[in-house]
Amino acid sequence: xxxxxxxxxxxxxxxxxxxxxxxxxxxxxxxxxxxxxxxxxxxxxxxxxxxxxxxxxxxxxxxxxxxxxxxxxxxxxxxxxxxxxxxxxxxxxxxxxxxxxxxxxxxxxxxxxxxxxxxxxxxxxxxxxxxxxxxxxxxxxxxxxxxxxxxxxxxxxxxxxxxxxxxxxxxxxxxxxxxxxxxxxxxxxxxxxxxxxxxxxxxxxxxxxxxxxxxxxxxxxxxxxxxxxxxxxxxxxxxxxxxxxxxxxxxxxxxxxxxxxxxxxxx
Numbered sequence: 495x496x497x498x499x500x501x502x503x504x505x506x507x508x509x510x511x512x513x514x515x516x517x518x519x520x521x522x523x524x525x526x527x528x529x530x531x532x533x534x535x536x537x538x539x540x541x542x543x544x545x546x547x548x549x550x551x552x553x554x555x556x557x558x559x560x561x562x563x564x565x566x567x568x569x570x571x572x573x574x575x576x577x578x579x580x581x582x583x584x585x586x587x588x589x590x591x592x593x594x595x596x597x598x599x600x601x602x603x604x605x606x607x608x609x610x611x612x613x614x615x616x617x618x619x620x621x622x623x624x625x626x627x628x629x630x631x632x633x634x635x636x637x638x639x640x641x642x643x644x645x646x647x648x649x650x651x652x653x654x655x656x657x658x659x660x661x662x663x664x665x666x667x668x669x670x671x672x673x674x675x676x677x678x679x680x681x682x683x684x685x686x687x688x689x690x691x692x693x694x695x696x697x698x699x700x701x702x703x704x705x706x707x708x709x710x711x712x713x714x715x716x717x718x719x720x721x722x723x724x725x726x727x728x729x730x731x732x733x734x735x736x737x738x739x740x741x742x743x744x745x746x747x748x749x750x751x752x753x754x755x756x757x758x759x760x761x
Contacts, residue, residue: 503537503599503607504751505592505665507630509614509623511650512643515636516674518547519710521613522724527744528609529581530729532755536609537598538583538726541591541626548613551713552583552726558715559727568719569727580727588615588622592629609753627654628664632751636674636704639684647671648688651697670698670750672743675706700750702743709734 508521521538528534540548559565573579582605586594595610614626627633633654637647651669658666671692673685692699712723712734723730735741748754 504609504753505595505612505629505631506609506751507612507614507627507633509627509633509635509650510616510637511623511646512638513616515638515643515647516704516710517616517636518542518545518613519724520634520636520672520674520704521611522548522551522726523710523730523740524744524747525581525611526725526727526729527740528748528753530576532744532748532753534609534753534755535606536581536611537595537605537607538581538611538613539586539591539595540583540613541586541588542613542615543587545616546585548726549583549585551724555714555725555727565714565719572719572728583726588626591626623650624653624657627669628657628661628666631665631667633666633669634672634747635669636672637688638675639673639682639688641684644684644688648692648695648697652695655697668698668750670700670747672700673703676703676739677706698750700743700746702739702746704739704743705737707738709738 508517510517525536525538529536538548540546542548559569582598584594584598591612595612599605599607599610612626612630615622635647635651637644651671654666654669657664658668676682676685689699709723712721714722714725714727717723719728721731721734722728723734730740
């Protein structure tokens with residue numbers, strides 16, 4: 495399958511073989527920071543058919559704004575200042591995800607899509623997960639300090655690494671593991687042990703860590719524009735991001751996948 499744009503966008507997948515590790519929430523937050531703050535033209539494809547977390551968040555926000563005249567006013571002001579509209583969130587099955595992205599890019603060249611973010615299935619079978627994985631340029635896979643979940647997460651990362659080496663048709667350049675939901679209050683020997691093990695296996699582990707906090711659940715309906723964290727329309731409030739590790743992660747991710755803000759006219 496060939497990319498149909500003259501300059502192919504980067505395909506970035508958010509994937510994990512274990513549910514509940516914060517894959518979709520990270521995808522939502524990072525997408526909004528990259529688009530609304532870093533000026534990166536992106537498209538999101540939600541192919542997690544069992545949850546549709548990303549797509550459903552957009553739909554909830556649409557309904558919330560439509561029912562609140564003050565939010566309508568605030569959002570109009572926000573997008574006027576942005577000088578752009580909200581990024582697209584498309585829904586697709588895993589097997590049609592690439593075609594869905596390519597069709598949209600081909601039909602909307604004016605959007606200048608530079609990055610496509612795929613929210614992977616949360617409970618996909620191995621074959622289905624690997625089939626989609628091979629079409630990614632990069633995969634970000636959050637992991638938690640839990641021995642049982644680490645086994646499947648590392649097995650998946652290892653197979654993805656092997657795909658990039660063994661299959662000529664595979665686009666995959668790297669899979670990046672990330673410690674997510676880290677508890678600052680606990681000295682976690684599991685993290686230390688597995689960080690060393692991951693390094694020994696030659697798998698990329700980002701140095702950034704995202705720390706556990708209830709702030710990640712702050713949505714537009716309950717917290718309004720100024721205190722929102724998880725949104726497809728607004729980047730998380732900067733004051734709320736302090737100490738979460740999100741900004742450090744975004745900076746490291748952009749560097750790793752070669753998306754530098756200096757290269758974009760929007761900043």
